[in-house]
Structure formats: C-alpha cells, structure tokens
Amino acid sequence: MTNEELNEKLSALSQGDKAAFEEIYKEVKTSAFTVIYRITQDRHLSEDILQEFFVRLYRTPPKAPLNNPKAYLMRMVHNLTVDSLRKQPNNADIGDYENALSAKEEEIDERLDLNNAMKKLSLEERRIVVLHINGGLKFREISEITEIPLGTVLWKYRRAILRLKVILNGGK
Amino acid sequence: MNMKRITSVITFFLCMSMFSVTAFGAYETSVAAETYPPTTEVYATDVYAVATAEEIGNADTEPYNTGAQFETMGDLYQHWYMTAGTEVAYPDYVCGVWSVDGGMESLMVAVTKDEKGEAGKEEILSLVRNHESVSFTYMAYSYAELHSVQEKVTVGLKEMTDEGIVSSWGIGVQEMDNAVVVDIDTSSEQVQEFMNDCFEQYGNMIIFNNGSIQIMDTTVATGVDIGGERDGTAENEYSILAGDGNVGAIPVEEGIPEGEIGAVSIAAEDNRSDILIWTAAAAVLIIGISIGIIAMRTSRARQTEAGNITDNGRLNSSQVEAILKSTSEEPQRDIFGKVMKEIEK
Numbered sequence: 389m390t391n392e393e394l395n396e397k398l399s400a401l402s403q404g405d406k407a408a409f410e411e412i413y414k415e416v417k418t419s420a421f422t423v424i425y426r427i428t429q430d431r432h433l434s435e436d437i438l439q440e441f442f443v444r445l446y447r448t449p450p451k452a453p454l455n456n457p458k459a460y461l462m463r464m465v466h467n468l469t470v471d472s473l474r475k476q477p478n479n480a481d482i483g484d485y486e487n488a489l490s491a492k493e494e495e496i497d498e499r500l501d502l503n504n505a506m507k508k509l510s511l512e513e514r515r516i517v518v519l520h521i522n523g524g525l526k527f528r529e530i531s532e533i534t535e536i537p538l539g540t541v542l543w544k545y546r547r548a549i550l551r552l553k554v555i556l557n558g559g560k
Numbered sequence: 561m562n563m564k565r566i567t568s569v570i571t572f573f574l575c576m577s578m579f580s581v582t583a584f585g586a587y588e589t590s591v592a593a594e595t596y597p598p599t600t601e602v603y604a605t606d607v608y609a610v611a612t613a614e615e616i617g618n619a620d621t622e623p624y625n626t627g628a629q630f631e632t633m634g635d636l637y638q639h640w641y642m643t644a645g646t647e648v649a650y651p652d653y654v655c656g657v658w659s660v661d662g663g664m665e666s667l668m669v670a671v672t673k674d675e676k677g678e679a680g681k682e683e684i685l686s687l688v689r690n691h692e693s694v695s696f697t698y699m700a701y702s703y704a705e706l707h708s709v710q711e712k713v714t715v716g717l718k719e720m721t722d723e724g725i726v727s728s729w730g731i732g733v734q735e736m737d738n739a740v741v742v743d744i745d746t747s748s749e750q751v752q753e754f755m756n757d758c759f760e761q762y763g764n765m766i767i768f769n770n771g772s773i774q775i776m777d778t779t780v781a782t783g784v785d786i787g788g789e790r791d792g793t794a795e796n797e798y799s800i801l802a803g804d805g806n807v808g809a810i811p812v813e814e815g816i817p818e819g820e821i822g823a824v825s826i827a828a829e830d831n832r833s834d835i836l837i838w839t840a841a842a843a844v845l846i847i848g849i850s851i852g853i854i855a856m857r858t859s860r861a862r863q864t865e866a867g868n869i870t871d872n873g874r875l876n877s878s879q880v881e882a883i884l885k886s887t888s889e890e891p892q893r894d895i896f897g898k899v900m901k902e903i904e905k
Contacts, residue, residue: 418889421890435893
C-alpha cells in the first residue's frame, strides 16, 4: 500500500469506515508487531501493545493527509511501546541507555538466532535499529522521536549493527 | 578464535611493525639529507637557549632578532617536526604552516585568533632571528583541533567501509583551508547522512570532496587576515606536506577564486632515501596485508538453525541489516478480533 492509499484509508477511517480499518490493520500489523516485539522482547506484552495501538488508532485516527503516514503510525507504535514498558515492573531498561551488555554476556551460542542476538542489545539500541530497519524511519525522524541527538543515533545504530554482526558470527 | 587465525593475526601485526620500523628508518635517512643554512652555534637542550651576537656572525640585517635560537622560520618548522612526540607537530596555537615562495625561505604561519595565538606569534618571533622568513595570518581552528576531528571522522569512515557503504576514501587536515578534507563518493544516501551528521557536529571544520565538487558548511566564515601579508586567495602560494616528514612545494592551481580551491596536486618529492629501503618496506606491507586478507577469507563454514551450511560463515553489516529487514514477527493471538470487541463496547 502506498502512502497515498494509506492516507485514503485513514481518511475513510476518520469517517468510521470499518472496512478501511481492517485494511489498515492487515497492512500495518506485521511491521508494527515486529517493531514492538523487537523492542520489548516479550511476546505477550507485545500483543497487548499491538491491540492497544489499533484500538487507539480507531478511536482517534490521525487527520489525513499525512506527509508520511507509515512513519506516523510507527511513531505511534514506538511511543506506545515505550510508555507501556515504563509501566512494567522491573523497568530497569528505561533510561538506562548504557545497559551493561558486558554484565549480561553469557557464552555465545554458535547458531544463528536473531531474536537471541537482539536481546543482547540495549533497549535504546533496539529502538533505533528496529525503527530504522523495520519501521522505515530516517535517522533524523528517529532522533526527533527518541529525543536523542542525531549524531548519537547514528553512532548507536552503527554500534548495534556491529554488535549484532559479532553475535551472529558466533561472538568472534 | 582458532590457532590458525591467531597465528595469522600475530604475523600480520609483526609485518606491520617491521614496516613501521623500516619506514621510520627511511624517513630518518631522508630528513638527514635536508640541508639548511648552517648556523655557528650548537643547539642547547633548552629550546629557549639564546645565542650571542658573536656566535651568529652577521647581525646587521633588519628586522633581525639577534638573541633567537633559530635562523629562519624554516629552521623552527624543522625543529617542530624533529622533536614532535605525537602526530601533531605544531604547538597548539598553530593552525598551519605553508610556503609563500615555493621554498623554505619564506613561510606563512597561521595562528588561532585569540590570546593564545597572539602569544604564540610573539613566541615564534622570539625564537626566529630572521623575521623576514615568517609572516602571519589568523585562522579559526588549530591544527591540533582539526587533527582531533580527523581522528573522530576516520572512525565513522572505517565503519562505513566495514559495512560496505564505501570502498575508498581519503582524509587529512588541509592547513590552507583550515579544515579536515574528506575525499569520498557522496552519491549514496548513507554517505549523505554521514556528511550531514559531520556538518552538524563540526560545522566548517570539515569539507567533503566528491571528485571536483567541494561540499562545505559555509555558515561560518574562517580565515580572517591580519592584513598585508596575505590577501586571502590561494594563488601563488604553496603548501607544505605535513605529517609525513616530506617537505616540499605543492603548487595550487592558479586562477581559482577564493573559497573554491579544488583538488591539490601533490608533487613528487626530492631527497628520497635509498630506493631499496622503501621497496623492502612496501614488500613487507604487502605480505602483511596478504596474510591478513587470507586469514579473514578462510574462515570455517557455519551451520544455521535450519541445518544449512553457509560457505562463508562471516556476515557483514549489510547482511545483518538485510536479515533484520527480511524477517518479521507475527502475533499469535487473534488481535483484530479483540480490537473489534474492544471498539464495539
């Protein structure tokens, strides 16, 4: 679905069109859930957040047309995810931007396992990586959403990719 | 890490060390071949030691600081390089040094436009006897500051190379531009993002060259002239290759308007050391690089979770990004049904 088509669906949604809502759900569900899950690393919580996201989207749809409706929806997804994580007990990751990977490092399994690899990134690194790769957001947009300086976003992104490379290569 | 890889890495670093030692030996030889106007006194270990009028002989040329240690600015410049303990040979108030006459007889020294630069100017004049051998201009950034920027930017360039975004680039402090200059293909989006990031962090301390096109942040002016000595253009001025010990004239293209200095051609150098030493150094370097490449490419195959054997077990950063993009997660529950139930409450 192109941005124009998505804008049309959002416009129809604001009129209460449930068919348009279902089409939006089918279009956005996978990327939204991927972003949520890769940030939270908790499937049950991620499904709750996804449900909450679509309920909110239906009840308060954005005013179309948007410049980049996909990016707008990913921002909503991200913000909802971060808010939900804050409400969780044991939210030590929130605000802990230098989550000590070295303190949690265990012996690396040699098999390729993307989810295990993602778990070894800090929360901030996961946010930046999934928003860029799975959410399709530019670094400048990520910098605005996360309120992290652009240079830091770029640096953390590269560092995260390098860490994933090391982990997926068996820690070598 | 297996023994074969460890051995390859150790051998690579040994070759690099041998290259450094051999190259240093060649450098020492080439520097020793340089000749400068002989002076009569012996340099003391204290850099501020003062020679008497009798020792330096003819002291009736004006302006002439008879008490200074170095005959010309060229001598002081050479002293800086001979005694530098780090990659930055200049004092921290110096922005750059270049030749005005194509040789070493008349040098332009750019100093920072602040109290430190003013004090540095006075210090240089106190160290040099023949004041006609030196002229001054002001610039915004010291060579040390620019070198620090160069080191930071190099980290990012190396990362982009590792990720396969770029394959070649060049970087260096361009003293006459008072900036770090990066030569790189700027056509890709990632490089443009990197470029914008550098401009945000470093402003006009950095310039990007894409072939003949120069890209810079022009929001802040640099290079305020103190008047008289330099009119701000680069015509008929020459720069000295800094940092590698090779000293010589680099002609700037004539007729280029101010602010649009193009690529500077580098002239071949004279007074080189023995060709055999450099050939040996190059051979050692090539052997070392070859060993490193062979070690990297002969990694053992890996087995994926599905049992597939990959012929090259090492993923690069682009492949990691591709994996992240091509894989996705799906919710297991019927989310849409629950959403509709919630909406219709």
